[in-house]
Amino acid sequence: MIAKTLYDKLWDAHVVRSEDNGTALLYIDRHLVHEVTSPQAFEGLRMAGRKPWRINSVMAVPDHNVPTTDRSAGIEDPVARLQVETLDENCREFGLNEFVMSDIRQGIVHVIGPEQGATLPGMTVVCGDSHTSTHGAFGALAFGIGTSEVEHVLATQCLLQKKSKNMLVSVDGEVGAGVTAKDIVLAVIGEIGTAGGTGYAIEFGGDAIRALSIEGRMTVCNMAIEAGARAGMVAVDSATIEYVKGRPYAPTEEDWDSAIAEWKELHSDADAKFDYEVHIDATSIKPQVTWGTSPEMVVAIDDLVPDPDKETDSVKADGMRKALAYMDLKAGTPINEISIDKVFIGSCTNSRIEDLRAAAKVADGKQVASNVKLAMVVPGSGLVKQQAEAEGLDKIFITAGFEWREPGCSMCLAMNADRLESGERCASTSNRNFEGRQGAGGRTHLVSPAMAAAAAIAGHFADVNEEG
Amino acid sequence: MQVFKQHKGIVAPMDRPNVDTDAIIPKQFLKSIKRSGFGPNAFDDWRYLDEGGPDIDNDGRRVNPDFILNLPPYDKATILLARENFGCGSSREHAVWALEDFGFRAVLAPSFADIFFNNSFKNGLLPIVLDAELIDSIFKAIEKSPGFELSIDLESQSILMEGHEPIKFEVDEFRKHCLLNGLDDIALTLQHADDIKAYEAKRRPQAPWLF
Numbered sequence: 001m002i003a004k005t006l007y008d009k010l011w012d013a014h015v016v017r018s019e020d021n022g023t024a025l026l027y028i029d030r031h032l033v034h035e036v037t038s039p040q041a042f043e044g045l046r047m048a049g050r051k052p053w054r055i056n057s058v059m060a061v062p063d064h065n066v067p068t069t070d071r072s073a074g075i076e077d078p079v080a081r082l083q084v085e086t087l088d089e090n091c092r093e094f095g096l097n098e099f100v101m102s103d104i105r106q107g108i109v110h111v112i113g114p115e116q117g118a119t120l121p122g123m124t125v126v127c128g129d130s131h132t133s134t135h136g137a138f139g140a141l142a143f144g145i146g147t148s149e150v151e152h153v154l155a156t157q158c159l160l161q162k163k164s165k166n167m168l169v170s171v172d173g174e175v176g177a178g179v180t181a182k183d184i185v186l187a188v189i190g191e192i193g194t195a196g197g198t199g200y201a202i203e204f205g206g207d208a209i210r211a212l213s214i215e216g217r218m219t220v221c222n223m224a225i226e227a228g229a230r231a232g233m234v235a236v237d238s239a240t241i242e243y244v245k246g247r248p249y250a251p252t253e254e255d256w257d258s259a260i261a262e263w264k265e266l267h268s269d270a271d272a273k274f275d276y277e278v279h280i281d282a283t284s285i286k287p288q289v290t291w292g293t294s295p296e297m298v299v300a301i302d303d304l305v306p307d308p309d310k311e312t313d314s315v316k317a318d319g320m321r322k323a324l325a326y327m328d329l330k331a332g333t334p335i336n337e338i339s340i341d342k343v344f345i346g347s348c349t350n351s352r353i354e355d356l357r358a359a360a361k362v363a364d365g366k367q368v369a370s371n372v373k374l375a376m377v378v379p380g381s382g383l384v385k386q387q388a389e390a391e392g393l394d395k396i397f398i399t400a401g402f403e404w405r406e407p408g409c410s411m412c413l414a415m416n417a418d419r420l421e422s423g424e425r426c427a428s429t430s431n432r433n434f435e436g437r438q439g440a441g442g443r444t445h446l447v448s449p450a451m452a453a454a455a456a457i458a459g460h461f462a463d464v465n466e467e468g
Numbered sequence: 469m470q471v472f473k474q475h476k477g478i479v480a481p482m483d484r485p486n487v488d489t490d491a492i493i494p495k496q497f498l499k500s501i502k503r504s505g506f507g508p509n510a511f512d513d514w515r516y517l518d519e520g521g522p523d524i525d526n527d528g529r530r531v532n533p534d535f536i537l538n539l540p541p542y543d544k545a546t547i548l549l550a551r552e553n554f555g556c557g558s559s560r561e562h563a564v565w566a567l568e569d570f571g572f573r574a575v576l577a578p579s580f581a582d583i584f585f586n587n588s589f590k591n592g593l594l595p596i597v598l599d600a601e602l603i604d605s606i607f608k609a610i611e612k613s614p615g616f617e618l619s620i621d622l623e624s625q626s627i628l629m630e631g632h633e634p635i636k637f638e639v640d641e642f643r644k645h646c647l648l649n650g651l652d653d654i655a656l657t658l659q660h661a662d663d664i665k666a667y668e669a670k671r672r673p674q675a676p677w678l679f
Contacts, residue, residue, distance in 0.1 A: 315485055
């Protein structure tokens, strides 16, 4: 038997047919759908007179456009409202399972899939959203697709794909205090660059990854796309199986036992070959803060804003200068002296219960600094919100001066009313610090939930190990 | 899908790496439920000095006089010259729709982000990967003689540039075939409906929880 990587195994198990040119028709087990990238796909189906191939493979939810404030009056913005209503209508027309805005199970598509047990080990999972890589945390092959491919999967249950190369990112050793999954993945992106994973499927391994909770692994896989890889994944272990057990869409009874038997094989064989391997020393990772307009522009909290004059690659140096100008930062400024205007704790990267617990622990008994205009916490789903409230986390946040909101994508991409104004600087637990991402002219610094809370309290970036 | 055989047009230089899809079409325009009409808002944050929105008329807006696509003749450009990792970030196909609606038929870069690359082919926008040095030399050529045109021939996989040997490029055979013929790949996949059903019939008893 040829030794296989986890990616090889997942790929091989889903090939419907192979073409001579190296492409394959790949079967898709789970199709997650949201309001922004699906309307044109449904319209395409209708125009061609096609029907979805397998309706129970689809789980739909509105998340990008939904308000995070009181929803009893619906969505105020008529354009956004039409898009959400269009999703509702399409799901009704085609008979698809949707968690509508008023459903307690509504939330960010990449939070609710795993939460419902709709994401399972060994699956192929796609969604018209680049952060679909999140679901790879379960030993699944999960990747984002465009709207044409959404239509293709709806119509055929398949995608025509070329196999990616195999990359192993091994984070070896144990991380220090205050270093979270977010810091690990930011450090990885800092190391390999935003295009470092282009053309690859990344398997994350090593002691530090194995030691992460499933939610932590989701955070890591979520940002595989920020390293250029469409798919990130982690091998199945007992923690994976424990997490899935008993969830609404997870297998039960005798199916459960056969599922476990299959899932236990979902790891790379000991002698499997990767096309590229990266080894990172976990002990060297400190809490991370991005300083620029690309996730690879990242340093440790005790570091300085880097100097483009010291960069030898002229294209890169030019990119750094543009980023510093946009971010209104000077080379050599200590990161922990950069003060902030807003704080956003949420997004498909960091809005799960463990993220909220980590942030609440830092905020407990403290006050948001007076220079911070808005600090908001946006849970990833209605169920995360419910759980957090049962644990009293909402009270901790509200007492400390944070706003406690309804679930959705919110200020990660600012399609709804939650946004930065031009020139505002934000400590954000989201995944992209691109120009204008959180609002035109807004300046985003990516951090972990604990670091975001620490920044909210201090009014500037601060080492979570020193704050509190 | 739009057929792509040959194309000749003005090349606009966009001299920065990691141009992301948020920059190509900002989020507020993604609220549309249509595929068309994104062109006037392509690169909106860079192209205008004031903020745009789906319900704002672009005619009355303040144009950024320094942005490359506002400078004639690049406002009529149909080929975009870019740096590495073009189209990174969000999977939004709206980015491709916006470039096409602006008038672009091809993008030349040393590398593309995977999802954008894929989305381009589905819409008849040709992404061409060229060696970084070659891309750099085209940037320099534009500096010398601004506003020149390139001819792209997909059949022979070559680009004609004045004073230069024909530039060869790689393209996946199947994608080339689809572009040359404007094929609907859903129809092509449905030709294999029996294979898909056979896969399901085999897999269902093995892993019923997936169905």
